[in-house]
Amino acid sequence: MNVENRYPVTASLFMLREIKSRQEKVNRGYQLLKRKAEALRIRGRQAAAELATTQGILGHTLREAYISLAAIKFTNGESNALVLENVGEAQIRVQRVPENISGVSTVSLQVVEDPTANDALRYAGLGAGGHRTAETKKAFRKAIELLIKFASLRNTCLLLDEAVKSTLRKVNGIEKVIMPKLRNTESYILTEMDEREREELYRLKMVKAKKNLNQSFSKVKTDKKAVCGDIGENDKPVTPLASPKESLECLSKVRPCDNLSSTTVSAGDFKPECYPHNWEDEDLLF
Secondary structure, rough: OOOHHOOOOOOOOOHHHHHHHHHHHHHHHHHHHHHHHHHHHHHHHHHHHHHHHHHHHHHHHHHHHHHHHHHHHHOOOOHHHHHHHHOOOOOOOEEEEHHHOOOOOOOOEEEEEOOOOOOOOOOOOOOOHHHHHHHHHHHOOOOOHHHHHHHHHHHHHHHHHHHHHHHHHHHHHHHHHHHHHHHEEEEHHHHHHHHHHOOOOOOOHHHHHHHHHHHHHHHHHHHHHOOOOOOOOOOOOOOOOHHHHHHHHHHHHHOOOEEEEEOOOOOEEEEEEEEEOOOOOOOOOO
C-alpha cells in the first residue's frame, strides 16, 4: 500500500478504534458541510433572482425620476444652485443590520427615514411647478431606497458566493483526500493484524507439532525399554531381573543381529557379544 496515501500509524486495536472514531466524525462533518453548501446555494439563488428584479425596477425608476427632473428644469429653469445651497441634514439614512445565513455572517442595509431632519425644499415650487417638484422628490426618494436595497443584495450575493466556494473546497478536500486516507489506514491496520494473527497461528501449530514429536519419541523409547525388560524409576520391581541368556533372546527379538556369538569362561559366566550396525547407546543397556 502506498505510504503517502495513508496516515503513519501503528497497527493496533487502539489505533483501529481511533481511526473508526475519526471516520465517524469526518462523515458527520462532511454531511453538515454538504447541507450548508446546499443551503447557501438556495439562499444565493434567491438573492440573485431578487437582485435581478430590483435592478430592472431600479432602471425604470431612475428613468422616471430623471424625466421628472427634466420637466422641473423646463418649468422652473435651472435649480441646481438652489438645491445645493439649501442642503442640510439627510432625511434618509442607512442602517447596517447583521444577518447570519447558514453560519455565514452578512450585513443587510436598511433604509431609515429621519423625521427630525429639516426639509430644505419643502417650499419649493410654491410659485409654479409645485406638483412637478413633489413628483420628482417622490421619484428620487424611491430611487434611493431601491439603490440601497440593490447594494444590500449585491453584497449578500458576493458574500454567499465566496462562502459557497469555500464550503465546496472543504467538501472536496474531505471527500478526495481525508476520507480515502482514513479508509486506506483502516485497511492497512486490518491487513497487518490479520497477518500477525496468521503468524501467531502458524507459530502455535509448529510448537504443538514439535511437542507431539517429542512425546512420540519419548513413548517409543519407553516402549523399547519395556520390551527389553527395563524397569523405570517409578516402576515397582515385581519379578527379578532376567538372566543373561533371557536378555540376549529379548535383544535378538528387538534388533536381530547376524553376527551373534557366545563364549563361556572358567567361572561359568555367560557373556554375549554382539556387533550391531545402527544401535543407540540406550538400546545396549539391559
